[in-house]
Amino acid sequence: MTIEGDVESHLHPRPSWSLADHPMPTGREEIWRFTPIREFTPILTEGPTKARLEWSVTAPEQVRVTELADGVPHDLAETPQDRMSAIAAANATTGSRKIEIPAEAEIETPIDIDLVGTGSSESVYQNVVVEIGHQAKATLVVRYKGSARLGENWTFRIGDGAEVTIVFVQEWADDAVHGAQIAFELGRDTTVRTAQATFGGKAVRISQAASYQGPGADLMQLGVYFADSEQHIEHRLFVDHNAPRTKSRVDFRGCLQGAEAHTVWIGDVLIRPVAEGIDTYESNKNLVLTEGCRADAVPNLEIQTGNILGAGHSASTGRFDAEQLFYLQSRGIEEEEARRLVVHGFFTDIVRRIGVEEISTELMDRIEAELLETLGAATRLPEE
Amino acid sequence: MTVDQRARAGLFLAMQYPVEIPGVSVANFLRAARTAIDGQAPKLRTWIKEVDAALERQDLDDDFADRSVNEGFSGGEKKRHEMAQLELLHPKFAVLDETDSGLDIDALKVVSTGVNHYLEDKSRGVMLITHYTRILRYIKATQVHVFVDGRVAETGGPELGEQLEAEGYEKYVEAAKANA
Known part of the structure; x- marks a missing residue:
């Protein structure tokens, strides 16, 4: 866990439980300047409430949920690094859970954690700690469904x-509001892949x-998201190479x-003086399908040692590539279907890298469903 | 007509610079194109055989169908992929835009085999655009047009190709300059 006041980043406020x-927030703070504060005001101001998410965990017996x-x-x-996290921690009178995966356990089937919201009239606060033993x-697949106003904290403590x-798959109903702090503490020589799929x-x-408890850890963080009209989707990544x-x-x-x-x-990304020999790269790509959308992408590197293997980032926001569409259309493919193929291709690579077969189809189907809203229902390939 | 309508009417354009489409596999792309052109999806079993045969004729490996369209392809692979499409999409007429440019002699032979295979059906036609006569050793033209500055400057039979090989384009270029 972070020691209070331990973050040396200039971009992040000092973590505190208080x-x-x-x-x-007023909306002018660095960490809040892109956020529609109004949508989050109830979560950021309410006291303890009785509202809870419905939990169901599908896991083998060796996984303990308490x-x-x-x-x-x-x-x-x-x-807590911001008010969202602090208020979720402060209001966690019940609904805090610990999930333990014992050391050296090899669990092949994904552990499913299904969370369902039952209404958005009252805020829900919850705190979850996941302890994963060494080796x-x-x-783990966490799915959100239903309707809720949720402020929550997740801490993953991952053993050597x-x-x-x-x-994490967000399949919320249209009126859900969700603020979360998710922390990954990586033990020595861990291999950790995370994914956010936000729809x-x-x-x-x-x-x-993410932060490191020792050298040698390898972290890959992936994300796919699809924002529709009047929807706000914000992912804030902070990797502390400590x-x-x-x-x-x-x-x-x-x-x-x-x-x-x-x-x-x-x-x-923060590269501390101690973080010699580290290697980091961050990338974000946005594809804007219609007029009137806004994609903000801000990569930041704070580098405190030059003795590293590599540090880089890239961010891009673009429309459909006219040449790609022309190429597909020149093979007889109608424009809408061509667009569908390009979007499909845009996401395929990431979904494949998440590498969880059980949810690959689920995610691609969800992307298809989102696309049908703009491209119309007639664009599906006729099946045999 | 839009580009896709033209393609569905039977016109094929082999591109000079085929475009990369990340994440869209060759297999998916070919199936989508054939489905669009035929108005129905091809029967799976025969289709896979057909694709394998077309790729093999173009000397493309088995795993080629799983790669993203034109992504990371060599210059030769891009052109051979175009020829595989020519075979699989069975257009009525094909325009080959400098398909021979940038190809080594082995790739040129493979590409030519693809064009000749396509032309075995005598109802089909090809307009081959090239700067060089080299490809005419492998693909026999029935007609040769010399195109200068946006105009057809001369039309002839295969012998015109041979004449160009011997004399070059200089006289057409000079004439065009004089008329300018």
Whole structure:
């Protein structure tokens, strides 16, 4: 867990458990300037509530899920980095859970965690700590459905040498609002792949932070998102290279369609003086399908040692490539179908790299469904 | 007519610089194109055989169908992929835009085999655009047009190709300059 005041980044406020240290944002703060504060105001201001998400966990017996008593998350979880996280921690009177995967466990089937919201009239706050033992191998898939106004914290403490894949799929109903802080603490020589697949909800703001407990860890963070009219989807990535010879990759891709579809991608990387021999690259690509959308992409590198293998980033936002469409059309493919193929291709690579077969089809189907909204229902290939 | 309508009417254009389409596999692309042109999806079993045969004729490896369209292809692979499409999409008429440019002699022979195979059906036609006569050793033209400055300057039979090989284009270029 982060020690309070330990973050040396100039772009991030000092982590703290105290709500008083995280005043209500005005929208001018660096970490809030892209966020529609109005959508999040209820979550950022409400006291403890009785609302809960419905939880169902499908996992083998060796995976233990327990409820945590008041105050316990304080000792296990990442220190809150913003008001969203602090208020979720402060209001966690119940609904805190710990998931434990024992050391050296090799769990082949993905562990499914299905979370369903039952209404958005009251905010839900929850705190989850996932402890993955050393040398364990596992895949976790967290799915959000239904309607909710959610503020939450996840802390993944990943033991030395573990190999894990952690996927979040947001399939919220249209009125859901979701703010989260997700922290990954990577043990020595871990191989960690994370993915965010964000489709639903009115406003979603995910702050994802990763830090290292020792050298040799390899982190790959992937993301796909699809924003429709008046939808706000924000992913904030922060990789804190606080140990030598660590590696990080970030690759997020998104599509936007419809008036006032808004996406935000922030890719912050801090390379501390101790982080010699590290290697990092971050990338974000956005494909704008219609007029009236806005994609913000801001990569930031804070480099405090030059003795590294590599550090780079790229971000791009574009429309359909006219030459790609021409090429496909010149083979008889109608324009709409050509567009569908290009979007499909845009996401395929990332979905393949998430590498969880169980959800590859699910994600591509979801992308198809999103596309049908702009391109019309007649664009599907006739099947045999 | 739009570009895709022309293609569905039976016109094929082999591109000089085929475009990369990341994430769209050759297999998917070919199937989508054939489906668009025929108005129905091809029967799976025969289609796979057909694709394999067309790729093999163009000396393209088995894993070629799984690669993204034109992404990371060599210059020769791009052109051979165009010829595989020529075979699989069975157009009525094909325009080959400098398909021979940038090809080494082995690739040129492979590409020519593709064109000749396509032309075995005598109802089909090809307009081959080239700067060089080299390809005419492998593809026999029935008519040769010399195109200068946007105009057909001369038309003849295969013998015109041989004459160009011997004399070059200089006199046409000079004449065009004089008329300018």
